[in-house]
Amino acid sequence: xxxxxxxxxxxxxxxxxxxxxxxxxxxxxxxxxxxxxxxxxxxxxxxxxxxxxxxxxxxxxxxxxxxxxxxxxxxxxxxxxxxxxxxxxxxxxxxxxxxxxxxxxxxxxxxxxxxxxxxxxxxxxxxxxxxxxxxxxxxxxxxxxxxxxxxxxxxxxxxxxxxxxxxxxxxxxxxxxxxxxxxxxxxxxxxxxxxxxxxxxxxxxxxxxxxxxxxxxxxxxx
Numbered sequence: 001x002x003x004x005x006x007x008x009x010x011x012x013x014x015x016x017x018x019x020x021x022x023x024x025x026x027x028x029x030x031x032x033x034x035x036x037x038x039x040x041x042x043x044x045x046x047x048x049x050x051x052x053x054x055x056x057x058x059x060x061x062x063x064x065x066x067x068x069x070x071x072x073x074x075x076x077x078x079x080x081x082x083x084x085x086x087x088x089x090x091x092x093x094x095x096x097x098x099x100x101x102x103x104x105x106x107x108x109x110x111x112x113x114x115x116x117x118x119x120x121x122x123x124x125x126x127x128x129x130x131x132x133x134x135x136x137x138x139x140x141x142x143x144x145x146x147x148x149x150x151x152x153x154x155x156x157x158x159x160x161x162x163x164x165x166x167x168x169x170x171x172x173x174x175x176x177x178x179x180x181x182x183x184x185x186x187x188x189x190x191x192x193x194x195x196x197x198x199x200x201x202x203x204x205x206x207x208x209x210x211x212x213x214x215x216x217x218x219x220x221x222x
Contacts (some may be wrong), residue, residue: 016089018082022081033070088205171195
């Protein structure tokens with residue numbers, strides 16, 4: 001599909017399996033404040049920056065701790081996800097390689113910090129694939145569903161929104177992509193993707209799905 005010139009990937013849950021590890025980290029983090037891990041909480045913070053989610057927790061539960069203390073606690077529990085635990089999602093490496101060979105500009109646009117994005121890219125040797133690494137760090141820690149991160153990424157790539165195709169695993173991410181007037185492939189993982197993805201141009205369960213390759217007119221090999 002020649003209309004797209006750039007492919008923008010969400011990181012957590014789309015390119016890497018960090019969401020699986022976030023469950024344990026978030027449970028331990030919340031238990032520090034005597035709070036339970038709930039699906040409602042996950043839905044509210046999916047795609048948001050650590051700064052946003054820390055402030056939100058303080059506001060919802062009227063915690064006496066400072067925002068800085070809560071943020072530090074969250075970072076402590078979640079850092080190992082990026083330095084040790086997270087692994088590439090099935091089909092990620094192959095898709096990135098084929099997209100790059102096909103001449104697409106590639107970027108990551110994530111609610112994770114830039115340092116965490118860089119850690120993952122370095123761990124897996126993905127520097128050769130990505131033209132831009134974009135984080136909520138670049139947009140005042142404003143996370144999805146606000147489109148700010150995708151607007152910033154398009155500007156960094158010097159691309160019009162209509163030239164960009166986003167890969168996302170969350171409804172907040174999909175809403176952010178649509179808010180930025182971009183097309184979106186929803187990678188719906190039954191373990192953590194919840195909500196209405198009907199606005200996506202294409203929905204798949206894995207990056208290995210042949211439908212992605214057909215959608216982009218790319219060669220597909222088993």
